[in-house]
Amino acid sequence: MLYLSNFYFPSGDREFDFFNNLQRRCFNTYYPFQVLPQKALTELSFEPITILYGGNGSGKTTVLNIIAEKLRLQRDTLYNRTNFFEDYTRLCDYDLEGEISSDSRIVTSDDVFDFMLNLRTINAGVDRHREELYDEYQNMKRAKFQMQSLEDYDRLKKMNSARSRTQSRYVREHNAANVREHSNGESAFQYCTDKITEDGLYLLDEPENSLSPQRQQELVKFIEDSTRFFGCQFVIATHSPFLLAMQDAKVYDMDCTPVQVRRWTELGNVRTYYEFFKKHEEEFKNEKY
Secondary structure, three states: OOOEEEEEOOOHHHHHHHHHOOOOOOOOOOOOOOOHHHHOOOEEEOOOEEEEEOOOOOOHHHHHHHHHHHHOOEOOOOOOOOOOHHHHHHOOEEEEOOOOOOOOEEEOHHHHHHHHHHHHHHHHHHHHHHHHHHHHHHHHHHOOOOOOOHHHHHHHHHHHHHHHOOHHHHHHHHOOOOOOOOOHHHHHHHHHHHHOOOOOEEEEEOOOOOOOHHHHHHHHHHHHHHHHHOOOEEEEEEOOHHHHOOOOOEEEEOOOOOOEEOOHHHOHHHHHHHHHHHHOHHHHHOOOO
16 A cells, blocks of 8 residues: 655755755754755655665664654654754655555654563562562551551451462452563564554664564564555665565665665675675585574
8 A cells, every 4th residue: 555655855955045044053953954965865755665775874764754753643752853853844745645544653663662661660660569568468467456447448458358368369469460571572573563553654763673583574574464465554764684675665775875776685784694694605505404
């Protein structure tokens, strides 16, 4: 499915005109201005799966944030949104093929990291409360108590509960269960796939982070199936060869100036992997599985 067909960024001349009209000129940063003109990037056209490839500082994350901001997509985590972001996106434009659903969103590595930290924070709170309940149980078992008013009723219930139950049962009944924690890779995969529903536009910023090669291939299958069967469109920033090799994906090489569409096998990162394994080819041939 195609929702976003084209996106237009301001040219170097339009950025120049903007700065000429600025009243104040002393700023620490003009980001996201002065990034994409260096790549001669003024327009992107999209397929159901479009990939932005490039190394650190290539601008691929900047592009995703600009698109997400312009389209007002959902996001869970704050990002490097300077005072100039609104001015910049006002100069951008886009073409749509279909209405973008309210479930559409951008998913970043920071989202996944915050998700994992929140799970650990919740569980730390549960663990602290459990220790408090152990102490409470012992105190209630030994307490001598006589109800004086209705205000004492809750304490009386706890005391009776402690005296009629084992410590482990008392704690289980009065404490929330821990949220199940997964490995970083499992949590990253779960977070990403949980956020993607049917009929939406999804921007994914380096979703391969924390994922093993096997998990990356599972993610590839999930993305391809979501596109083919569930009406989704994806724009993905990545340098993972597993994602770059996705079937029918349109790949922009943002390490080039100007930015251009290339086959995934031509990309520098992929060629590095290829040459490495080619160099060790004989070792693989001699390996017994």
